[in-house]
Amino acid sequence: MRSLSYVEIHFHLLPGIDDGPACIEDSLALATAAVSDGTGTVVATPHVRAEYVADPTEVPVLVGELVDRLGRERIRLDVLPGGELAHEIVERLTAPQLEAIAQGPPERRWLLLEAPFEGLDAGFMAAADELRTRGFAVVVAHPERALRTRETTIALEHELIAGSVLQLNAWSLLGLYGEAVRTEALRLLRVAPRAVIASDAHDSARMPALRPALEALRAAGESDPGRFVGPGPRTLLEQGLAAGQAAAVRT
Template sequence: MIDLHSHILPGIDDGAKTLDESLEMARIAVADGIHTMACTPHIYPGMYMNDGPGIALARKVLQAELDRAGIPLKLVVGADVHLVPGLLDGLKAGRVPTLNRSRYFLLEPSHTTPPPRLEDSVFNLIASGYTPIITHPERLTWVESHYPVFQRLIEQGAWMQVTAGALTGMFGKRAQYWGERFVGEGHTHILATDAHSTGRRLPRLSEGLAVAQRLVGDAEAGRMVIERPRAVLQNLAPQGFGLPKKEAARPSRMANWLSRLGWTP
């Protein structure tokens, strides 16, 4: 499997704190069946001042340590990018790295507030030749009132990435409901770990993959962790790796729980 979203680089954001933790995260990932992992630290002006050259150097250093320790995990460059002014210029200049220098990059919306003009911003990025992969929409606090927005973003050409742990309840029942809905209704291109540590947010895909297999079948679930991530790393055109057509929405088993809270999807 390929994991396109991780915070395994030590000491540069809210992910791994030390080299030892990074090495242990890598061991966990390999034991879970992950052979390639994108190093995607946050780039958020004023908080995490990472950039393309710095991330590339940190990846090179960590890869050397993995090789020295005999851990068979391949690392590639990326970033968890926030939607801020100057993003497009940063992508063009290389200050903001794409995934393995492809047209694809991780785009993280604000967790608490819908970004203004989100659809226009994503359209401009796509029109400029990039394919944004929207990270963990199931965990955003505003997803209830904006679910159709994400469907329109997919129609524009954006991809969606659901967190494997959300499907297993790691982030609570609300995120589990929305994760199941994104996957079950056919609105998920990529499943990733968004790993931050060796604790609760560890780099495992297999348990979330098992949920996805129950929701959409083995073939489509496999595309989320093998075929589409490989297409990203090879910079293949997104048109050849689209989502399956759905005749009807598949209800989630979280619907009754949310209904008891007085909210109906």
């Protein structure tokens, strides 16, 4: 892993399989933009849900093909296999399918679980609990973009008690989704231990944006925002997360 550069743990980089880049040329453009943004490592996280990637075991193969192409193009970016997991699909996935898109060392593997835009609910909590029961910790993708209902608040508290990490979108901090989302992202960044920031890049309309997000955080008074895009996500990849707290918080 490139030690002095940023690490993106939520990034749609694989071509033609979800609502990310449509073709390999668009993938290469996104990868080049990530390098220019200061990033050295990207976890490629296509949507894992019925209409996109229904079988995650194909992700490592596709990442291998992309890594080969990046090497031929001399684009210096490490790419690892991951997925943005929809909670509705969790119970249908086998252990090898989950393992194919998990990150972290053995016994401390974690998965990126998508916060639904319509809000988190009991179904989301059940899926997260199931992942922990099956040995995987949880990183919650862009919770600031979820509709803020009482159930959302309860589910997020449940996840924080269970030891989950929150991943906030750089574009939320830059105001792309409005002031309410920006304010919520700033609040979660300050209350959630080990929160990290990622671009959730898709295409030319949503490019890598870690560096501008750091500038926005500095302008908002944050003294050391670099930890959210460097040491924080790098620690997740190298040291993983413990998944052993599901039983303690399930009621």
